[in-house]
Amino acid sequence: NDVFLYFSKESDTVSKVRVRHSYRDIMDACCKGLWPYWSVVGGWLINVAQVIELLMTCTLYLLVSTTLLCDSLSAVALPRSACSLVSLMFLLPCLLLTDLRPVSTLSLLCSLAHILISMLVILYCLSCASNWSWASLSLSVDPEDFIVSVGVIIFSYTSQIFLPPLEGSMEDKEQFDTMLGWTHGVACIMKTTFSLLAVLTWGPKTSEVITDNLPPSLRPIVNLCLLAKALLSYPLPFYSAAEILQTCLLRDAPLSSSSKQSSQRVTGPALMVRGALVVSSYLLSMLVPRFSLLMGLTGSVTGAAMTLILPCLFHLKLQWERLTVQDRLIDVAILSLGLLCSVAGVICSLKGLLRDL
Numbered sequence: 001n002d003v004f005l006y007f008s009k010e011s012d013t014v015s016k017v018r019v020r021h022s023y024r025d026i027m028d029a030c031c032k033g034l035w036p037y038w039s040v041v042g043g044w045l046i047n048v049a050q051v052i053e054l055l056m057t058c059t060l061y062l063l064v065s066t067t068l069l070c071d072s073l074s075a076v077a078l079p080r081s082a083c084s085l086v087s088l089m090f091l092l093p094c095l096l097l098t099d100l101r102p103v104s105t106l107s108l109l110c111s112l113a114h115i116l117i118s119m120l121v122i123l124y125c126l127s128c129a130s131n132w133s134w135a136s137l138s139l140s141v142d143p144e145d146f147i148v149s150v151g152v153i154i155f156s157y158t159s160q161i162f163l164p165p166l167e168g169s170m171e172d173k174e175q176f177d178t179m180l181g182w183t184h185g186v187a188c189i190m191k192t193t194f195s196l197l198a199v200l201t202w203g204p205k206t207s208e209v210i211t212d213n214l215p216p217s218l219r220p221i222v223n224l225c226l227l228a229k230a231l232l233s234y235p236l237p238f239y240s241a242a243e244i245l246q247t248c249l250l251r252d253a254p255l256s257s258s259s260k261q262s263s264q265r266v267t268g269p270a271l272m273v274r275g276a277l278v279v280s281s282y283l284l285s286m287l288v289p290r291f292s293l294l295m296g297l298t299g300s301v302t303g304a305a306m307t308l309i310l311p312c313l314f315h316l317k318l319q320w321e322r323l324t325v326q327d328r329l330i331d332v333a334i335l336s337l338g339l340l341c342s343v344a345g346v347i348c349s350l351k352g353l354l355r356d357l
Contacts, residue, residue, distance in 0.1 A: 022164055023050065023310075030317045046310070047248055050161050053302035054241035057158075058281040060294055061234045062087055066285060067209060068227040072220060081286065088282050090231050094238045095274045096266055100169075103239045110232035117225050118194060121210060124218060125197035132200040144348040148296035151345035155299030156191065157184065160306050161240055238277065245273050296352075300345025308338025 020026050027042040065087040070080055078086075097103060167176045198206050202213045211222045250269050266274070288294045312335040316328065323331070 021168060023047075023161075023306075026314050026318070030314055044248075047244055049302045049305055051241050051244055053158060053298060053306060054161060054237040054244075055277065055281060055284070056294060056298035056302070057237040058234055058241065058277070059284040059288065060298075061230045061237075062091070062281050063285040063288060063294065064209075065090075065227055065230040065234075068211075068223050068230065071212070072223050072227065084282065084286060087231070088278070091234050091238075091278065094235050095271060095278065097235060097239050097242075098266060100239070103235050106232050106235045110229050113225050113229040113232060117222055117229060118190065120218070120222055120225075121214070122194065122197055124214065125201045128201050133203050134200070135203075137199060144351065147341075147344045147348040148352060150341050151296035151299035151303065151349060153299070154303040154307055154341065154345075155295045157187070158299070158303045158307055159184075160311070162236070238274075238281075241277055242270075242274050245277065246270050249273060296345060297349035300342050300349055304338045304342035304345065308334055309342065312338070 020029060023046045024043045027046045031038045031042050062084070066080060066084040069083040069087055070078065073083065163180075167173060170176055170179075198210055198213070205213065207213050211219055211226055214222055250267075250273065312331040316323070316331050320328075
């Protein structure tokens with residue numbers, strides 16, 4: 001958060017003023033005094049990284065929706081391509097999204113569906129507590145699978161792209177750090193508990209899609225809720241990616257700052273950009289065989305860069321004079337860990353993808 005703000009002292013009072021509103025603004029600030037064209041190149045690189053991560057997130061949700069729809073309609077035996085097209089049809093209204101308010105409403109519904117799914121699975125796992133096998137918690141793991149899993153974990157916490165507009169729109173910005181700590185802390189506890197209970201219940205037979213382990217009587221209900229969650233999750237990354245692309249390619253004003261009048265319509269060029277984004281996510285979902293490998297690859301490339309590597313570089317560059325030696329060492333340690341996870345994760349994820357193609 002420090003890289004977006006500076007402090008000015010006037011009459012013995014400290015006021016917090018926001019001077020940078022996007023990752024591109026931060027890159028421009030970091031590139032001052034370097035090669036003259038590096039600011040332009042760096043700005044494009046940061047935008048490309050964000051779009052790639054958001055596109056992969058959209059692809060993931062479409063891939064999950066297709067898998068769940070195939071499983072739900074297994075009695076009809078629809079081909080995977082048909083299920084993917086059906087999922088795509090549900091997502092076409094996203095082309096007309098020009099306001100953050102409906103996106104927020106859909107995200108709220110997504111969160112409610114997520115809570116319902118988690119509670120159903122956790123309650124089922126607790127009902128099987130008498131059959132838990134603690135021996136299934138063996139620490140012996142395949143190194144490649146572990147490295148891919150690290151990429152998956154990084155990907156699951158990559159909320160940083162949504163944070164600048166979120167912090168900028170908060171009425172009380174002083175609560176931003178508190179909100180960030182509570183939400184990520186609760187998410188960590190929930191995900192750890194969820195994973196632990198699943199492994200205790202099903203052991204080595206735990207599936208990548210956890211609902212595949214549920215009994216036939218419970219699976220259809222949970223799958224439908226999970227399908228709704230995946231479809232409702234799509235608009236937020238799509239909206240963010242569309243905002244970046246339209247700002248860069250069409251020189252449009254950011255969607256989040258559009259006026260009421262302009263937010264009611266989508267221009268022809270903007271519709272083409274949005275359509276290309278939807279089609280790209282659809283084609284990628286048809287090509288990728290396993291969503292865990294896609295999550296691992298995305299988390300290792302753009303996830304590690306946007307979550308661990310670039311924030312540390314930005315922080316060191318912009319706040320060097322204010323940082324203590326301990327703060328600098330912490331940034332360097334996180335930066336080194338991010339580089340290690342990124343390189344190893346890319347290699348292992350690509351090997352897995354090539355093996356499954």
